[in-house]
Amino acid sequence: MSNTASNPPAPPTAAAPARARNRRSGTQLSPEMIIEASLRIAARGSADAFTVRRLGEELGADPTAVYRHFRDKDELLLEVADRTLGEVLDSIPEGLVWQDRIRALADGSLAVALKYPAVASAMASRTTRRANEFRVVELILGAVAEAGLTGAEAAVHYRMVGDSLLALVGQRAAYLLFAPEARAADEAAWSREYRSVDPEAFPQITAVAGELAQVTQDGVYRVRVEALITAIERRAAELAVLPARDESAQHR
């Protein structure tokens, strides 16, 4: 319990206008500075970039000073992630039809995730429960509502979109972090092994081995995003046909 309710007299978050100054060496931190330093080192891309010690280095302060402003590293991570979510939201233009709003959200999320891979990969299975997250929820819910889903259908489809996008960009970020140099070798190995597989045991793989090797990350990304949109469209169409009794059709 420190970060937000910390300094009653001083401006808590603003750019610390000139005075504010150093105490002993030249540091004097603030949550703002720490978050920005975190983003800076997360943007460096290296997998182990985001450590407390490296953060202290970037701040020119002792690493443990961070703990005067955030309870632990996880709380800092959540705050940083919420900041990046803001970046995503600001990149989404107004006036798009709901499908394009989902696409814009996906594109923006991917761009930001590839910009701060360490953050995105750590958040792939998390939820921040902070300000910008609610804006994203509102955005997705607005899209599914415009598509024609309401009530429980809207709720569960929001979760489908939110969770899927989080996982999608998390995977991309993790891949970017993984094996700085081994990645190219990895891709090559894949296509080699696909081609050298036993045709008797694996006829399907043999049949499309060439195409498998040529699939791109962006191609998969696009198909996965379109799948989310398609699923919403289809469910909305189903419910439009049978207007009453939306309790009924439940697959499986």
Added chain:
Amino acid sequence: MSNTASNPPAPPTAAAPARARNRRSGTQLSPEMIIEASLRIAARGSADAFTVRRLGEELGADPTAVYRHFRDKDELLLEVADRTLGEVLDSIPEGLVWQDRIRALADGSLAVALKYPAVASAMASRTTRRANEFRVVELILGAVAEAGLTGAEAAVHYRMVGDSLLALVGQRAAYLLFAPEARAADEAAWSREYRSVDPEAFPQITAVAGELAQVTQDGVYRVRVEALITAIERRAAELAVLPARDESAQHR
């Protein structure tokens, strides 16, 4: 430090099936034993269960002995993950139509992921490139082929299914690992915050706050799996209408 190497004559931990070999104390490891011990501790569910030191404890041997059989922890993890993939494949019955084969794969993957959450969450953005992985690829490719997709379309849709399922079960596993006791409190907090949000700024959230709180993990899971199937069906239908020139329709 002493606990494990204390009893030279007595069998340390495992059932020690009479023959059992000892060299000096009573151990003598094998890759098989190590993998099984890994699965045992991964099944315990705790997030930090799968460490080399705990593995040594489970084996009744020095932790570093593992390195005589696996290059590093990652290689062991891959081997263990491939083993669990085998469990999934064995749970899929024969003679299902392609949609049900996808569903069976998803259900089996989820069940195994929740059984060994530490493994599943670590593999959410990985690929094993081992025997059972090829069997899964073959299975998914068979399904999309039966759906009517061929060539590059089959390849990219395989990746959609494979990557999405991996991410999906990885998220569920990570959630299971997360915050053993804080999870219930987390859910409660969510529904509370949804209901107490500003209705002006977040009308969509306000409208479905009640339903949002009632969404279940299994509900989301089902919708996400059905979305994959729907996407394949729709793409196959599109291509059936315009048989030639499958280069054309590319969204966005």
Added chain:
DNA sequence: ACACCGTTGTCAACGGTGTTGCGCAGATCC
């Protein structure tokens, strides 16, 4: 039969991680 040698468990240790308690410098308050 015996010396050799590769295999493999043990031990100590290294460098890395997140985190905590202690002490003190500087700013703030009365």
Added chain:
DNA sequence: GGATCTGCGCAACACCGTTGACAACGGTGT
């Protein structure tokens, strides 16, 4: 001007994956 409070540096802790040196065991060549 003294008391108090805030926040940083420092040392240290527990844990992590991993490595190198050593020793005991098993099999093998002569």
